[in-house]
Amino acid sequence: MEIKVTEPAPLAMEWRQKKKEKPLGEKIIEGMIKTGGVSCIVLIAAILFFILKESYPFLVGAFNFKEFFFSEEWYPASVVKIRYGILALLTGTVLVTVISMLIAVPLGLACAFYISEFCSPKVREIYKILIEFLAAIPSVVWGFIAIMMINPTIIQLFDVPIGLNILNASIILALMSLPLIISVGEDALRAVPETYREAAEALGATRWEVATRILLPAAKNGLMAAALLGVGRALGETMAVLMATGHSIQIPNSIFEPGRTLTATIAAELGESPKGGEHYQALFAIGLVLFCLSFVVNLTADYLIRGRRQ
């Protein structure tokens, strides 16, 4: 017998057609939503574009790779010979970032362990609100605290002539990046499946053993990402380090000497440099360096976090 394929009923056809055709209004709105989704890519590209655009004349003109990265002489307004070397500034940034992370990462991760594994839910809620509170203190207030509170404390404790120095900035940066490190670290610990802990405890492991032998390796990537995000935060911080580092362009010999960072240099000098001048363009070139540094740090952190999930 021959099978005859019947056409669908006309009504159903019409309905199907209608479903495919969206009303114009809906199409427009969906188009807008899609554009909105892509806007972030456009924005990040625009940031790169405008910083490149403003620094371009410097990059093709006075820019000298060797001098820029390997000379510590930053004399953008010198009458005799203008020099643009960011080595001292770069060292300042690296120093305060590294020292602040030496303080903040162990403490922050210890704190994340405590909040995630050891304390009761009620205490956890209180600490979480405190973390949000700590994270909400703006950087200019931290800078103010550095000047008014940590500065005299350092002078008294270590008997040094000036308390606005690398150590001061590192302490402030450590306090500022702690909330981020704690909350990302805690997320990483919580992402370890409960079954891991149960299995270990069933074998007679104490919580200390669970924490060090099970959780630490299992959440390794996430914890490293937490540290890296802290680095990103410390690297890009502007106002607090501007106020805390003491503002002298030199490679510091000890943590009790003042220094200056890349971010602080832009903040301090951009207002005084004539728009469109070489100095102004050089500051944008520093911005470009900062943009690239934060880009690398963020991509690595993201890679680590995603690695953990897979």
Added chain:
Amino acid sequence: MFKPSNHLLNKEIKEKKFKNLLSSITFFLFLPALIIIFWLFVKGHSALSWDFLLMDPIEGMTAGGIFPTIIGTFWLVVISVLVACPMGVIAAIYLSEYAKDNKLTRIIRLAILNLAGVPSIVHALFGLGAFVLFMKMGTSILAASLTLAVMNLPVIITSTLESLKAVPHSYREASWNVGASKLQTIRYIVLPNSLPGILTGVVFSVGRSAGETAAILFTGVAFYLPFLPKSVFDQCMALSMHLFTISTQVVGVPDAFPYATALVLILLILSVNSIAVVLRSYFRMKRKW
């Protein structure tokens, strides 16, 4: 009779020590925050008065009050949120409802991540290059607010995305099955259900932009401006910037003034944030799923 072995006892003692160590570290980490607030209050409360809040700064900022800075901060924050909020919500809707798991989506995610990680001073450079110079807005409230908006965008997107994703997928399926289109589902099911979460994120971002200094430094904020802004193309003063100015740049400011300014700034941000915290816990209680 059963007696724990020495080995086990040792383990227990070690465990207790470890726990005590961690809890004291945590406690001492949060101590500074409380000390700071207390100390700002002790030093600053003598200058706090209605006069301080409602007067213009006079005599080269060594007397008077901080009224224009509060107004300036208010305008900056309001305009930036008005810009960033719709953009952020739309981008989050795209990512949560439309985006497929492909390369483009991954690039968008990375862009958001980097936008959030770019240092604030680089945002300031961007604002200066794009808004102040290229779009010829000049150093104005508008340029500064737009810069703040770009800074806040990733924060709003991330929090919105989280609350959109929290709406159970079965809600959407139910809506599609009764014949609603994708857009209708978003408009009548997804958005109303995630509104509380979106709001909380936005309120947090208000607190964040109120304290931001570096991003508005070269885009719209003046050191000292004895009159209130008349339009968005004027410059303005800002609370955070004022704190920077009177604590580092001006000589002869009474001791209590910067403390009081910092106190006002922190209290302002804290009250905004507590609104967000209250909102969040209230809606969490009322949540249907």
